[in-house]
Amino acid sequence: MAAPAEANTSAPLPEDLFLDIDRGSAIPLYFQIATRLEQAILDGRLPPGTRLENEIALGERLNLSRPTVRRAMQELVSKGLLVRRRGIGTQVVHGPVTRKVELTSLYEDLDRSGQRPATTLLSHEVGPADEEVAGRLAVAVGSPVLHLRRLRLSDGVPLAVMENYLPEEFTGLSADGLTTRGLYQLLRGRGTHIRVARQRIGARPAAAEEARLLEIKRHGAVLTMDRTAYDDVGKVVEFGHHCYRPDLYAFEITLVDN
Template identity: 30%
Template sequence: MLLSERIGPIESASSAPLYLQLQKALREAIQHKVLTPEDALPPERDMAEDFNVSRITVRKALEGLVHEGLLTRRQGAGTFVAARVEKNFSKLTCFTEDMISRGRSPHSEWLARMEGAVTPEESLTLGLSPSTPVYRFHRIRYADGAPMAVEYSTIAAFALPSLDVVDHSLYEAMASAGYKPVRALQRLRAVLITPQHAGLLGVKAKDAGLLVERRGFLKDGRAVEVTQSYYRGDTYDFVAELNDPA
């Protein structure tokens, strides 16, 4: 079956550039699971003939999806729908947004939701006075039913009306309250999965893992979020785009 028969043809009446139309069709096919992880795409020449566009158009469309982490290129093998999740460090998005954009179905399992006073360490990190109230959210993050990360978030209490407003997306709840971070500092380091986290993530103790520490800031410069996320090392990749300032 031709790829155009699986995902649908490019809309001839659309005024959008052809590469964006093809990119949109492929992205929606991945999101709707018409194309699934590890599916191989046809060679660029075949796709160009199939969709009646130039190879340059096909290449540009695919490059955009590779940059988004939806596709991966393998030397000598071709282009495939990504099986591992790629998190772009240059974009401030939450886990839920990342998974939905990649055609995955996210959900969370709550370990704890609690209100308390800021700890001395949190006080320094968030710039809050001692005894300032904060909310803490501990949960396992899943994609398509598979555990991906254990996440521990501390949020300044002024940024949320209550604990209960947080459902599937912390950032969505913060945005509704008018306090979604617009900037973040993130630190990534390799760790060994602890026995406690191994049981939650379905891996072995001392397996490779990734710890991402994030501090989120509001537009006025105030720190509002501190999150530590422990990711399985076998399912998650972090990428960053680098540019020459010259």
């Protein structure tokens, strides 16, 4: 399927965006540039998917040094408004995904927020459960389990590498369905409802393949989430181990004083 035209747009920034840059101001030039770019992204003048001209070209147009332009861009990369992608350049994104810790899937969260979720299926295999997976799923060692590994993208930008294990009754889940819908959506379609989950959130350096898939630096940090989910009668439905780009993803937890 062809990507939307905006995802392939590579355009010089609007000339009027920087007309009021004050070179004599005490406010650093990089900050003035970053502020104007941020406003253009937030008000829609630079829509998600737009690819920006490179730092050298922008610096020459504005008569600014490359380090000044690079620092301005990095400010917005740090905020999750821009992303640098190898072979593509600097691209506007929707902003970081802030996900409440609740019983929803990432696919559904992205879809509800107006972003375009997409999935690359990396692995869809049935095999015997080893000791760790058997313990997580509360099945016998050697029992058939479905092993899934997927790359989740948001508006074409890699966001998460997701690994899931499901017990034998789910080994018939369609590989095609997993590229167009979320895992929990597919489970609900089979009459299985996730009722309770135990979850652990952490962080670690990315493995080499994870860094490549997520388009981050080798050994760069990733957020991690392990989840064991149970259905209405307390049976384990799935065990998942996911890792996320920390510049584009955050967990949100509400704390209540009882």
